Amino acid sequence: MSLPVPSKTFTRDEVAKHNTEDSVWFIVDTVVYDASDFLDAHPGGEAVLRQVAGTDATSIFYNLHRHEVLQKYNDLAIGTIAGEKQSIITPKLGDLSTVPYAEPLWLTPQFKSPYFKDSHRKLQRAMREFTDEHITPEALEKERSGEYVSQELIDKMSKVGLLHMRMGPGKHLYGVDLLNGAVDGKEFDYFHDMICSQEQVRAACRGFQDGNMAGMVIGLTCILNYCKDPVMKKRISDEVFSGQKKICLAITEAFAGSDVAGLRTTAVKTPDGKHYIVNGTKKWITNGVFSDYFVTGVKTDKGLSVLLIERGEGIETKPIKTSYSPAAGTTYITFDNVKVPVENLLGEENKGIYVILSNFNHERWTMACATIRYMRLVVEESLKWAHQRLVFNKRLIDQPVIRQKLAKMIALCESHQSWLETITYQMCYMPYSEQAKHLGGPIALLKMSCTRAAHEIADEAVQIWGGRGLTQTGMGRVIENFNRTYKFDAILGGAEEVLGDLGVRQAMKYMPKSVL
Numbered sequence: 001m002s003l004p005v006p007s008k009t010f011t012r013d014e015v016a017k018h019n020t021e022d023s024v025w026f027i028v029d030t031v032v033y034d035a036s037d038f039l040d041a042h043p044g045g046e047a048v049l050r051q052v053a054g055t056d057a058t059s060i061f062y063n064l065h066r067h068e069v070l071q072k073y074n075d076l077a078i079g080t081i082a083g084e085k086q087s088i089i090t091p092k093l094g095d096l097s098t099v100p101y102a103e104p105l106w107l108t109p110q111f112k113s114p115y116f117k118d119s120h121r122k123l124q125r126a127m128r129e130f131t132d133e134h135i136t137p138e139a140l141e142k143e144r145s146g147e148y149v150s151q152e153l154i155d156k157m158s159k160v161g162l163l164h165m166r167m168g169p170g171k172h173l174y175g176v177d178l179l180n181g182a183v184d185g186k187e188f189d190y191f192h193d194m195i196c197s198q199e200q201v202r203a204a205c206r207g208f209q210d211g212n213m214a215g216m217v218i219g220l221t222c223i224l225n226y227c228k229d230p231v232m233k234k235r236i237s238d239e240v241f242s243g244q245k246k247i248c249l250a251i252t253e254a255f256a257g258s259d260v261a262g263l264r265t266t267a268v269k270t271p272d273g274k275h276y277i278v279n280g281t282k283k284w285i286t287n288g289v290f291s292d293y294f295v296t297g298v299k300t301d302k303g304l305s306v307l308l309i310e311r312g313e314g315i316e317t318k319p320i321k322t323s324y325s326p327a328a329g330t331t332y333i334t335f336d337n338v339k340v341p342v343e344n345l346l347g348e349e350n351k352g353i354y355v356i357l358s359n360f361n362h363e364r365w366t367m368a369c370a371t372i373r374y375m376r377l378v379v380e381e382s383l384k385w386a387h388q389r390l391v392f393n394k395r396l397i398d399q400p401v402i403r404q405k406l407a408k409m410i411a412l413c414e415s416h417q418s419w420l421e422t423i424t425y426q427m428c429y430m431p432y433s434e435q436a437k438h439l440g441g442p443i444a445l446l447k448m449s450c451t452r453a454a455h456e457i458a459d460e461a462v463q464i465w466g467g468r469g470l471t472q473t474g475m476g477r478v479i480e481n482f483n484r485t486y487k488f489d490a491i492l493g494g495a496e497e498v499l500g501d502l503g504v505r506q507a508m509k510y511m512p513k514s515v516l
């Protein structure tokens, strides 16, 4: 699609005359811009615009700006050069990128994949459109302002079944209209789930990405799988899926992160056996500040247990400032003699470790989906920039050292997507009971390896982008965000070292005795 600009045409000679005190025109990709009234407002200053007045500024413009700047300021366009056609494509909402490696191979027209059916492709299109239209604009705004996700967006996501889909396959999807029939809830598998995760990441706002109901993705699973009272389970899931109530997972403490066995929040039964009294703290809890329900890991008399705690007396939530956006709603929680009915126990008393561990696989896999997709976005942006940016009279891409960096970035991205798809295929066909045994290790290793790859990609990308890779606005916005935030994935849901160890320990369990 070309930029929609007025139909008036000019000759290049006519444009050249607008190089005066009162009139500053220039050409970008055959479109004529009248910047005379924009000089004061231009973030790059007046002088630079005066320097290009009357000329074709295409190459200098793309050396400094993203194409989306022209979309935003389209009202400065007054026409086009007679007989010439725009050559730069403006993507439509929902379009696939035409940049090589910008889409996973299964979405690249020349490639085939055994894993993806029509419903996956239909869902991908619908998710891309929904993300471009509704999620990205809000993500960009909230990432900057640090405000929390709006109720309006939550309502929209609820209406199209996106909140339901983010919980992965299951009965909670039956009978729900998913993005206007893009996929039937009974057909929804982990590849659909992967698509939902990966498409949303394209907003490239890591803090908002977590702020946008990540607490639900990791917290509500425990209710769906371990709440014994069907009435309570239905009430809570209805409230959360409809967007009226928010939920989060509160496991980590200042005392214990990946080492969940070291938790210190206590739950002591009252003498009449009807309640637990909860005391303690939780730290780094995503979405905690605005949550109504806390799925909380506690110490009971003989082990760990998991309780559903409703916001009320004795609970205080305070935002924690981290290196990503406050939009994530990262929280410090204190529980001070909080009275919780015993019916709110999820799973068995003292066997909460199973509740926590069974939750981890989907959480870690979702994080791998997201990290890999974000890596790909960095590859896309870097490929575009390397073709656009001129230094030492050459495009960056014409420098072998830059091509080497891109080669490494592409290889890391493609190999991890392939590994992800292989594991996702096993998740679709392996019974849930077997998954913890056989997939816990591979998923842990995948997540560990993804975030190591993210580390390499962030490092190479910033070198390609220079100062722009460290600047929150303008051309390098995506690179800066990725470089500042990829570490969250290397820590949350299990630190790299813990996951690596888990993967190898699981392999040790299955080592045949006879190999020596």
Ligand code: HEM
Pocket (backbone or CB within 6 Å): 026, 033, 035, 042, 043, 044, 045, 048, 049, 052, 057, 060, 061, 064, 065, 066, 069, 070, 073, 076, 473, 474, 475
């Ligand atoms: C329709 C025309 C233009 C519009 C709407 C526009 C808009 C902007 C905006 C929004 C920025 C802030 C950075 C960003 O968001 O990318 C910017 C920065 C800048 N612009 Fe423009 N601009 C235009 C044309 C030009 C031209 C022709 C030049 C020629 C030299 C120029 C030079 C700069 C410079 C030097 C910066 C600072 C870049 C940086 O900090 O990296 N702009 N412009």
